[in-house]
Amino acid sequence: MENNCNYKSGSLPSCAPLAMAYVPMQECVKPIYNTAEALSRGTLFPGLDLPFMNMVNTGDLTGTPLGELMALDFVAHELVLYLDTHCEDTEAFDMLKNILELASTARERYTKLYGPITKKDLAKAQSFTWLKNPWPWDYNAKMEG
Numbered sequence: 001m002e003n004n005c006n007y008k009s010g011s012l013p014s015c016a017p018l019a020m021a022y023v024p025m026q027e028c029v030k031p032i033y034n035t036a037e038a039l040s041r042g043t044l045f046p047g048l049d050l051p052f053m054n055m056v057n058t059g060d061l062t063g064t065p066l067g068e069l070m071a072l073d074f075v076a077h078e079l080v081l082y083l084d085t086h087c088e089d090t091e092a093f094d095m096l097k098n099i100l101e102l103a104s105t106a107r108e109r110y111t112k113l114y115g116p117i118t119k120k121d122l123a124k125a126q127s128f129t130w131l132k133n134p135w136p137w138d139y140n141a142k143m144e145g
Contacts, residue, residue, distance in 0.1 A: 065106075069110055
């Protein structure tokens, strides 16, 4: 059976029983949003982009240290969800490994400059800095090259 689906469509089982709920399988990994757009849209995949009441998040943390962490963690989470149903996709798995490495480096850099972002980050802290101001969202400065 020929599949004429694109990235905005999915496939259903052939001869699917009546009166059963189905979730179509996502057909492919491409196209994907860049990390900043994915974070804003709430999904890495344009085919899954169905914002509630057509409202899109307009907050822009692009270029900030916190925005970088959020974007990398978001893309990693989206890739894991994709790989749950497409575990044979080696390109997506390689991308996940690269994103996780970038996220780890970004987290280390962030915590060194601004302090812990989660309780786990306190394991390497010299003192209890959890309540130290300013909070991460108080930083408006864009990242320096």
